[in-house]
Amino acid sequence: xxxxxxxxxxxxxxxxxxxxxxxxxxxxxxxxxxxxxxxxxxxxxxxxxxxxxxxxxxxxxxxxxxxxxxxxxxxxxxxxxxxxxxxxxxxxxxxxxxxxxxxxxxxxxxxxxxxxxxxxxxxxxxxxxxxxxxxxxxxxxxxxxxxxxxxxxxxxxxxxxxxxxxxxxxxxxxxxxxxxxxxxxxxxxxxxxxxxxxxxxxxxxxxxxxxxxxxxxxxxxxxxxxxxxxxxxxxxxxxxxxxxxxxxxxxxxxxxxxxxxxxxxxxxxxxxxxxxxxxxxxxxxxxxxxxxxxxxxxxxxxxxxxxxxxxxxxxxxxxxxxxxxxxxxxxxxxxxxxxxxxxxxxxxxxxxxxxxxxxxxxxxxxxxxxxxxxxxxxxxxxxxxxxxxxxxxxxxxxxxxxxxxxxxxxxxxxxxxxxxxxxxxxxxxx
Amino acid sequence: xxxxxxxxxxxxxxxxxxxxxxxxxxxxxxxxxxxxxxxxxxxxxxxxxxxxxxxxxxxxxxxxxxxxxxxxxxxxxxxxxxxxxxxxxxxxxxxxxxxxxxxxxxxxxxxxxxxxxxxxxxxxxxxxxxxxxxxxxxxxxxxxxxxxxxxxx
Numbered sequence: 001x002x003x004x005x006x007x008x009x010x011x012x013x014x015x016x017x018x019x020x021x022x023x024x025x026x027x028x029x030x031x032x033x034x035x036x037x038x039x040x041x042x043x044x045x046x047x048x049x050x051x052x053x054x055x056x057x058x059x060x061x062x063x064x065x066x067x068x069x070x071x072x073x074x075x076x077x078x079x080x081x082x083x084x085x086x087x088x089x090x091x092x093x094x095x096x097x098x099x100x101x102x103x104x105x106x107x108x109x110x111x112x113x114x115x116x117x118x119x120x121x122x123x124x125x126x127x128x129x130x131x132x133x134x135x136x137x138x139x140x141x142x143x144x145x146x147x148x149x150x151x152x153x154x155x156x157x158x159x160x161x162x163x164x165x166x167x168x169x170x171x172x173x174x175x176x177x178x179x180x181x182x183x184x185x186x187x188x189x190x191x192x193x194x195x196x197x198x199x200x201x202x203x204x205x206x207x208x209x210x211x212x213x214x215x216x217x218x219x220x221x222x223x224x225x226x227x228x229x230x231x232x233x234x235x236x237x238x239x240x241x242x243x244x245x246x247x248x249x250x251x252x253x254x255x256x257x258x259x260x261x262x263x264x265x266x267x268x269x270x271x272x273x274x275x276x277x278x279x280x281x282x283x284x285x286x287x288x289x290x291x292x293x294x295x296x297x298x299x300x301x302x303x304x305x306x307x308x309x310x311x312x313x314x315x316x317x318x319x320x321x322x323x324x325x326x327x328x329x330x331x332x333x334x335x336x337x338x339x340x341x342x343x344x345x346x347x348x349x350x351x352x353x354x355x356x357x358x359x360x361x362x363x364x365x366x367x368x369x370x371x372x373x374x375x376x377x378x379x380x381x382x383x384x385x386x387x388x389x390x391x392x393x394x395x396x397x398x399x400x401x402x403x404x405x406x407x408x409x410x411x412x413x414x415x416x417x418x419x420x421x422x423x424x425x426x427x428x429x430x
Numbered sequence: 431x432x433x434x435x436x437x438x439x440x441x442x443x444x445x446x447x448x449x450x451x452x453x454x455x456x457x458x459x460x461x462x463x464x465x466x467x468x469x470x471x472x473x474x475x476x477x478x479x480x481x482x483x484x485x486x487x488x489x490x491x492x493x494x495x496x497x498x499x500x501x502x503x504x505x506x507x508x509x510x511x512x513x514x515x516x517x518x519x520x521x522x523x524x525x526x527x528x529x530x531x532x533x534x535x536x537x538x539x540x541x542x543x544x545x546x547x548x549x550x551x552x553x554x555x556x557x558x559x560x561x562x563x564x565x566x567x568x569x570x571x572x573x574x575x576x577x578x579x580x581x582x583x
Binding site: 075084085086087088089090092093118120124125126127128129161163164165166167168169180181182183184185186201242243244245246250251252281285316318320324328329332333335336339340342 | 446448451453454455456457458460461483485489492493496497498499500511514515516517519520521549550551552553554555556557561564565566
């Protein structure tokens, strides 16, 4: 546990340069500056490691890095996506607070591999403490001469800056994030062209999640195979899981991929006392919900969770016990996407409003029998019909909640109240 | 409006971006202008930012209205941004928000503190949580809310 991104977390002053260096920090970057690595070697190690994009998409990082036209003349950029904000997801905040130098070193390595001399870390606007931690770490790295122009006379340059958001979930979508850095509304771009060809300020750009970048230095110092062996097939390495909701001890855990869900639940202290597990959203609010029975038999890796009917996403495990009204839970999730839709694509802009309003009228006791079919019809019209994945993210939970907990929705519509809340209050049920 | 001190800070942000891309500093410029104007943006702020960054007024207005962190009318000294999404909801955020609002009403603190329900603030392991101005407060309960609010007076 805590071998990579959380390596320093249990030590005194985990975020400082001294602590990072004591743990082997900046060793790889120094070796790169000394000419001991080639970009190809680094890409090979990353491919071997099995590291997949930790922001939720799970795209192989080594492959992504290989797509950059590194030898093309002109400016190129690396960008870190620290715009964390999907309900249930809170791991990048702790990486920035407790191990910011790993992000800096990972980004500098990325700059070397992809021929980019400038990087930006996009930090969500509300993350003031993480922002100041990252800024302080940047200042230390510059002071030590590890960043800047012609670093240590190597002929290599890498300048790194942080950019602060201002409150918009959509900016976690990589092309919306680029628009936002350019000082515009954060509305996603059509792909293609992909950022590797036309990215920030129209230049080739690679965007990775905070956890992905922070994993790179450890992978290179121990070797790609070491990382791969920590995890399981198709899911190399360790991963941060944010376990939240109805658990005794909610926390972020950095554990090997493939750990049984029930072990992870145990690490978080299990469900609240006197309660039983009802449902689990395994990868953040946009991933389909699973029943307790299915969740208790899955392991925390891409293949197993997909087989169970959901997605690993960003590893944001939301635990719900038997006191949870699934109609109200889904209504709250629907509100999130309704609030956060950027308004660019009609199916998402209008559809998220429809989903929320139908669910709201159900929990207000005004639902109609036809509302279930209407919900399914609306979500079906959003999926696959929008520029970015937010539309799918808004739609997917709806179908899964209805599939697994249909009786609760039917009851709410028929009786105008939650069967679960009736049970919770100890009333007799007819 | 933008103060001279804010202009110096904006200049530091402009320096982070390639030459000619000063528009990238618009989000920070708006935040600073908002502070200079007492907590919210009016037409003059937006025009001043547009002028300073050589942008069209509509481009600045688009940014100012797209992102959630900008206010367009006067605000209380403290804004409590209370997360009400899933992990916080499961941990009793709705009841705590009701409690906080009732407390503010009962103690007539409306001019000092205002409450806004917000979507996820990315601190779900500390649910229920809120942000007051810049700071996060986690693992909240009624007693903690009492302590925090009395500290604001």
